């Protein structure tokens with residue numbers, strides 16, 4: 487079933503996602519690292535392949551996804567329909583902006599012990615400025631991170647997956663002479679970390695995404711270099 491969903495999405499959006507590649511990313515960088523989590527929140531859940539897979543692997547988990555489904559940000563009505571048709575009773579999707587979800591639920595006693603935000607923050611705060619320097623909405627970002635902290639349990643973990651500003655794909659676009667992705671709107675892991683710390687989150691780790699084919703090369707130095715080459719990184723935080 488998951489293969490089928492991935493195949494349809496690839497066809498519709500011209501992507502090349504494979505199930506083994508997806509599972510590798512989930513196990514190595516994503517929420518499969520925290521299998522004991524009971525209440526899990528996905529901010530900007532989008533197509534929700536991660537919720538679909540994880541909610542089937544961990545049937546004791548309670549999964550909440552939040553997303554307004556903004557087509558220009560990558561996911562539209564069809565992604566929403568497909569997601570709600572593919573999930574079971576342990577998944578609830580709120581078609582809302584995270585800011586609205588948080589203000590509705592800020593006094594709720596039901597907290598989350600894992601929060602996942604992948605490829606979403608730079609859509610909420612879309613700018614070519616450096617978010618931790620001269621960006622006018624810097625305080626809004628800190629505020630969002632503080633509000634997320636408030637709905638987290640004392641042992642909660644937060645995973646942020648983001649696209650990087652400088653990477654091989656960007657240089658390749660420059661060489662080809664046309665842009666498919668606007669890397670000016672992405673930020674460095676250091677910028678997000680700066681603001682996360684200001685909001686009170688503690689940083690456990692940060693990792694560059696290393697494709698499965700190159701994972702055998704991994705070591706401290708290789709990983710440092712990969713921060714300048716890879717198009718994605720992951721930040722791991724705790725309360």
Ligand SMILES: C[S@@+](CC[C@H](N)C(=O)[O-])C[C@H]1O[C@@H](n2cnc3c(N)ncnc32)[C@H](O)[C@@H]1O
Nearest residue numbers: 530532553555556559560561583584604605606
């Ligand atoms: C590029 S998609 C990422 C989807 C998915 N998390 C992934 O990793 O593939 C970005 C998503 O962020 C959502 N989004 C944009 N603004 C948002 C907001 N204020 N609150 C929650 N989600 C938002 C968009 O609708 C879109 O589905």
